[in-house]
Amino acid sequence: MTVASTSVSPIRVLIVDDHPMVRDGITGLLVRQPDMEAIGEASDGAEAVTRFRELAPDVVLMDMQMEGTGGIEAIQEIRALSRDARILVLTTYAGDANAIRAIRAGASGYLLKNCIRSELLDAIRAVHAGRRVVCSDIAHALAQHALDEPLTEREIAILKLVAEGHPNKQVAWRLSLSVDTIKAQLKTIFEKLGVHDRTHAVTVASRRGYIER
Template identity: 45%
Template sequence: MPTRIRILIADDHPTIRKGLIATLEPEPDMEIVGAAPTRQAAIAMWQETRPDITLMDLALEGCDGGVDAIRQIRKESPTAKIIVFSAVTGDEDVFQALRYGAVTFLTKETPDEELVQTIRDVHAGGRPIPPEIARKLADRLTQSSLTTREVEVLSLVARGYRNKEVAAALSISEETVQGHMKHILSKLGVNDRTSAVVVAAQRGIIRLR
């Protein structure tokens, strides 16, 4: 009997976890070794089970938890095979997930048959990137990225802060905030603060709370 592909699921929605188990368990060459609802649980279960494949949602504990888990797992084991399976699909999300070591990225609209085949392909050493994910990655690589400070500024603007309040929160001058906003608008290709927030949120650069 061939060795089964041992799979760890990490997703914060019970319905998704149950659905993935129902889809994958019947496959004769697959075995679910754990289902984690949080970032910490995902890391702990990975350390305990050392799965062949990890299916990782990005929206663990505030959208960035999945990327953090990928980074920590890959730091511990550079050969760990992680497939992102997520509804969070901004081009920045795709870029960061692949940057920190995910093998490929699937949306939650992916048909069951494609998910199953992708798991087999990745286990065999392949790196199948869906066309829509390749386009998002290409978009991200051809666009100017915001600096860490610019992301901080825009995140506060998204929370309703005015320039004076942003300056106070970050201990910088209002003139510096204005300069950052000018660069942000230029990089995102928009003309106003509201559009900047919308575009940055859609791309996964900032999170709206």
């Protein structure tokens, strides 16, 4: 009697990261898994979109911050190509604002690069199965700030200029706003972030992923 094969095709993973050593490390990890295979790599978001078109991977491992086209833009473009695309963010950026942007863009999961290998492998399997995955540190941050009012795009633009060291007058000039408007906006920003000065505002906004320093 002939027994039918029950083998299952491995999960085909596209690895997107601007550091070759990171890509090599993940590839080496996947090679040792009987249910996974690394089918391609990309070093930035634009290349990720091209490789996605070419390879149609089951899961995309996506870095957030890369030269040129970043992770958020790549996630949006890939999801525009396929609403069924499964994208797992793997990043060093722990801020809740970053995670929210990625999930809203269409990511199925958000992990930090310091996660243990088994966590990454389990996350790939979970995302492939259609589940959402968020690492515990990010989940805690999301819960902590769930009821906070988010910063607006204008407030983020102001904070970016403040982080660069510009005084209110220069911030106002660059954004074509009045100095009084900048002062009022900073007051609102301080309230939303729970801080009392510009330096602390920049520190908290950077930690939460609103801005980069």
